[in-house]
Amino acid sequence: MSIVLTEDATLHPLVLPARADATNAGEFRELARVRNDVYRAITGRDEQDLEPEALLPLLRSRPERTTIVWAVRVAGEMVGRAVVDVPHEEGSRTAIASIEIHPRVWGRGIGSAVLPHIESVARQHGRTVIQNWTEQPASSGERITARTGHGSVPDDHVSRFLLRHGFSLEQVYRVSRLDLDGPAAGRSTALHDDAVRAAAGYRVLQWEVPTPPEHLDGYAWLKSRMSTDAPSAGLEADEERWDAERVVAGEKRIAEMRQRMLVTVAQHVDSGELAAFTEIGIGPDMTATTHQHDTLVLREHRGHRLGQLVKCAALATWREIAPQSRTVITYNAEENRPMLSINEALGFDAIAYEGAWRKDLS
Numbered sequence: 001m002s003i004v005l006t007e008d009a010t011l012h013p014l015v016l017p018a019r020a021d022a023t024n025a026g027e028f029r030e031l032a033r034v035r036n037d038v039y040r041a042i043t044g045r046d047e048q049d050l051e052p053e054a055l056l057p058l059l060r061s062r063p064e065r066t067t068i069v070w071a072v073r074v075a076g077e078m079v080g081r082a083v084v085d086v087p088h089e090e091g092s093r094t095a096i097a098s099i100e101i102h103p104r105v106w107g108r109g110i111g112s113a114v115l116p117h118i119e120s121v122a123r124q125h126g127r128t129v130i131q132n133w134t135e136q137p138a139s140s141g142e143r144i145t146a147r148t149g150h151g152s153v154p155d156d157h158v159s160r161f162l163l164r165h166g167f168s169l170e171q172v173y174r175v176s177r178l179d180l181d182g183p184a185a186g187r188s189t190a191l192h193d194d195a196v197r198a199a200a201g202y203r204v205l206q207w208e209v210p211t212p213p214e215h216l217d218g219y220a221w222l223k224s225r226m227s228t229d230a231p232s233a234g235l236e237a238d239e240e241r242w243d244a245e246r247v248v249a250g251e252k253r254i255a256e257m258r259q260r261m262l263v264t265v266a267q268h269v270d271s272g273e274l275a276a277f278t279e280i281g282i283g284p285d286m287t288a289t290t291h292q293h294d295t296l297v298l299r300e301h302r303g304h305r306l307g308q309l310v311k312c313a314a315l316a317t318w319r320e321i322a323p324q325s326r327t328v329i330t331y332n333a334e335e336n337r338p339m340l341s342i343n344e345a346l347g348f349d350a351i352a353y354e355g356a357w358r359k360d361l362s
Helices: 026-043 052-061 111-122 158-162 184-198 215-227 244-256 306-321 337-347
Strands: 007-013 065-074 077-087 094-101 129-137 144-145 152-154 169-181 202-208 260-268 274-282 290-297 327-333 349-360
Touching: 007 111, 026 052, 026 065, 026 077, 026 094, 052 129, 065 111, 065 349, 094 111, 094 144, 094 202, 094 274, 111 129, 129 158, 152 158, 152 169, 152 290, 152 349, 169 184, 169 337, 184 306, 184 337, 202 306, 215 244, 215 274, 244 349, 260 306, 290 306, 327 337
Parallel strands: 094 129, 290 327
Antiparallel strands: 007 065, 065 077, 077 094, 129 349, 144 152, 169 327, 169 349, 202 260, 260 274, 274 290
């Protein structure tokens, strides 16, 4: 049943098909196309594009979260979507929400009409905080600084919309890109050798997913610490519970999305503990941009250049796995100076910024 938003805009709850190529998947496939169009219009880039077959696993609800999806239409034409993720972590107060509408229909009050429906879902699930991550179009005008004091985003239509509706800019992520056709290989080799000298007592292990059974528990622990040890500023950071079963389920989604992912870890030799990791992936187009995903060094193992070690080792192996992919993109909190320093030394350049916003519901 559609919901009237404005005189010509409507909101449509989306029922996900069992398969992206199912006979009833037409609306979902349209949503996947519009999603890509919206991201391209906002960022001017295409590395966030996903085929319907890759998007579908990301939008399904799963044991650790419930996902609600709507399509937004203007005069019957789909122009965007709204998504709410409700984490199931014990004690969670948050809902993660996004309103993604094509810029050509901005300024008509559509987003303002969608937001109460998002807030209603959050309240129905007992949530008191809504959080949102939004990349904004590049701008040379006035900017808004995050409450951390690190990083800023343009004071544009997106910022004004969020501020007007009670959101605060808690954190800024730097979007960085590495050109593998440049001097990256030489830099990476030198930095790897330097890290090896500093990381006595650790060794590098690598695998393409699925994770070998003997490393499932250790990798799950690293993933759980990603939710508590990475910088989160004034955002609500739920402590995620990862176990071998959750890792296996996540890697099945990666396979369903027809993606490849390399996991690189640093293992403490004496204890056998996995102390640091990074993930790098692509797919199914092996000529497309590579994505650097989660990277973390456990707090108790910091000070040995393990972040530098695993990142350099990952890039070296990735050149053999995906030699036709010539760029890597990654996202890092602006206050995460240790990780940004590694990226800068490798040759990553800042290309955009993403705001992390929070609203406390009354």
